Amino acid sequence: MKEEKKTVSKAGVLRRISGPVVTAVGLEAHMYDLVKVGREELMGEVIKIKGEDVIIQVYEDTAGIRPGEPVVNTSLPLAVELGPGLMKSIYDGIQRPLSVLVDRMGNFIERGVSAPGLDRTARWDFKPLVKKGDRVSAGSIIGEVPETRSIVHRIMVPPNVKGGVVKEIREGKFTVEEVVCTLEDGTALTMMHKWPVRVPRPYQEKLNPDIPLLTGQRILDGLFPIAKGGTAAIPGPFGSGKTVTQQQLAKWSDAKIVVYIGCGERGNEMTEVLTEFPNLLDPTTGNPLMERTTLIANTSNMPVAAREASVYTGITIAEYFRDMGYDVSLMADSTSRWAEAMREISSRLEEMPGEEGYPAYLAARLSEFYERAGRVRTLNGQHGSVSVIGAVSPPGGDFSEPVTQNTLRIVKVFWALDAKLSQRRHFPAINWLNSYSLYLDILNDWYAANVSPEWNTLRAWMMEVLQKEAELQEIVQLVGSDALPEEQQITIEIARMIREIFLQQNAYDKVDTYCDMTKQYDMVKAIRKFSDLAYAAQAAGVLPQQVMAVKAKSELPQIKFIKDYRPELARIMDSMEKEFNALRAGIS
Amino acid sequence: MKEYRTITQIAGPLVFVEKTEPIGYAELVNIVLADGTIKRGQVLDTSDEIVVVQVFETTAGIGRDSGVRFTGETIKMPVGREMLGRILSGGGKPIDGGPEIVPEKRLDITGAAINPYARHPPEEFIQTGISTIDGMNTLVRGQKLPIFSGAGLPHNDIALQIARQSKVLGAKESFAVVFAAMGITKEEANHFMADFERTGALERAVVFLNLADDPAVERIITPRLALTTAEYLAFTLGMHVLVILTDMTNYCEALRQIGAAREEVPGRRGYPGYMYTDLASIYERAGVIHGMSGSITQFPILTMPGDDITHPIPDLTGYITEGQIVISRELHRKGIYPPINVLPSLSRLMNLGIGEKHTREDHKKVSDQLYAAYAEGNDLRGLVAIVGKDALSERDRMFLEFADLFEDRFVRQGKDENRAITQTLDLGWELLATLPVEQLVRIDRGLIEKYHPKFRGQRQAGAAQPQSVKG
């Protein structure tokens, strides 16, 4: 396999260097070929060909590189290595393992060091799932490897390999480069293959996204759910909670695999994931969260071209696990930084700028990316999904800017973060009036069957109360709350309960950080019960002040912080009913 | 070293040189004037035909007859322990009359990115003695926490108070301050210097001064020189370094000026499209590294043009830093010092540095509750202006009063008042105790029983005693 000698293409020379974009002449090249730039052989990619000039974006710092230095074409596209070893890894935007880079060049990232995405020395336990004489085709699962405690890594025939009849397949411990299976026609298969990042991996067909991706976050699961294989955008000004929400999803969503891309964001945030995830347990498997996670960290101060690539590296890894029949969720924080990387490169190419300087192809790139999400029937007939959740960082928090707008045209779920909410520490600061999920209808059946037939009605009720509150608040702003009719004063209080008890959820509280559907349902039922009793009492002549003083109102929020909340909830409900009865008895 | 006399064009801070041998991108360039003066610059674009040089000083005096020398290396900064106590220009030359600095090392001023895998999460609580920071926007070692201010507000006093009072509880370690001024006035600079001298802080400080009348383009390198120095002190000499950068707004203006000179397509409000990335290359040079004893904590100060937090300078800064401390003109007008508005302020690393292990178990919940209550009271002020106090419910009135009390007791403190964290938290409880216990929905029962003055009072006095609010 290794002696696949390339026809060596003619080396070109550098003519111009301008930051991350360089121009070479005399180079035979095709678009998106990977090239080695300069004497230090920095990694770059062909992004434009214009007459003699080949324009290249370089994934590493270009300081000191001079005109006249050589450029060599590898004639291969930018690709990721797919195979055992992806889980628990942290990569830069072009899949260099950051842990290996620390070993090679210390605490700071210097340039000119290449490191393969998958460890060449690790030996993995390969167990064949097909035998001699079996017919296999592109995407077929030929064996498996227990990659981590949580993940069985399924080894597949690469999608671009035709397949055939198995001639030999071996069980045992192998490195990713050793041949584990040969086919009659001589094709040799290893546990690893490469896939170009800019090409979506094939599947048989897309399936309906009719299963929710449960996240344990009440406002998401309860009001604005995303489906497995769905797409969501989470735009918001700085400090409104994009990263915390994404991390919550990475921690608690019921996907089998998590791919987390830190695209042009903070170094410390990646460190936080790295230190936290090995110590947090996955609620479904009981194993550390890290065992099902791959991190891509191309922080804001790392090269912009590699930032541009990071999103593709991430989604290709996600698709690969999808092809094994797994549900994958991918977080990209932040897609705006990716768009800015495109803008920066584009402006160096002196392309005609579109809106706010972004290239005219911004919308196309965004939709191609989100289009790679989906629930699919894989080549091997399994069901797998990639759900994509993209953070968007609009300048000045203004959602009318191009990245937000173009994203909203594509995604099906919109979680609108609101600085007004985050400033008063209402978290998650997702605005319940502006957000939406277009998956609601398709997910109704699932909720009715798996949570309660009542669920969808309760959900609609919550939204109605919140909507009503917004209208009433406008009046209150003019006349004060005491001027409202009594019934409406109660509505405002019920809405407050929905906000403070159900919607607010503290990501940093040991218990409240994750709330399963059963508890969500119990909480809504309790508020609904309070509401029914409150209106009835008011109708019977009890004063709103008396209703608001019912103890349950201040006791219910405590439920959030209790793990085995059921006995306490029952006690509160019981005393709540008694208290309301007493109030009404006091009237008659 | 070869000297070229092939300058073809000079535009703003840019000099175009022709017919050179191959010149490296980002190389340091010396331009020699007729009188022998040397001006420094850096290669922005290099090709067979033309090399574009950005000059870090005024281009006054540069002409076709000037000589251009390419040094063959990127800009390096001589660093050493001796720099402590020294005052340097914004370009890194001693201006205190002292001797040249004998370098222990010469470091590239761009600085390489810290590998995220090598970072250690910042988690050591820094007590600044200011309640609004310690209690509600806690600073931790290795954080970058800017001050968003406005023209004429006392951000310098606050920065100085923080620099003076900051300490890590129970620690005796070597620390240093690196102070970089960009385009501030002589008067402001004197204010800082006088305070450093008065408190003896100068001995442990390295000062870089680019003043208002110094060349604007020099501001592009000043923070990088400062951070290169800080990195040496922190990661080679093992010191805990506090870096104060002021005023980042002037830095960004210089960046805009260069962008315009290069005829780039401008981004929002004329600032370059790459300003986010550029600022990140400054702000991300903070942190803690595994297995190293030093750290870099950054306190950038910026004045928001027109007090507008959505202006690209504070906006892009907020997107990179780990929170922000926002100074409010309104509080300042009310005569409250330090006029920190906690509502738009935030410390994102707070949760790592507080709680039982670092400060006290009730810290997070007290902070959350203070936020919620103050936000509610503050909202009601708008309403009162329209409908008057009488139209408020009793509940609303309590929150309204809470907001006033909070500003007067919690926010307000003296310029030399150094509050311990326990004092801050107790003060928080004292204020929360003016609200009915059932309104404290952000705090769990257990903590209320342990820390609420009403219950504490009961436990201590044995019997229920009405507690007076005033502490």
Ligand SMILES: Nc1ncnc2c1ncn2[C@@H]1O[C@H](COP(=O)(O)OP(=O)(O)OP(=O)(O)O)[C@@H](O)[C@H]1O
């Ligand atoms: N669900 C939550 N529970 C508790 N606190 C939260 C929650 N969401 C956000 N926060 C608080 O808000 C702060 C800012 O959130 P976050 O870092 O996610 O903002 P962001 O939108 O990603 O900002 P930026 O665009 O600058 O990266 C957090 O540090 C945390 O204090």
Ligand SMILES: [Mg+2]
């Ligand atoms: Mg973020």
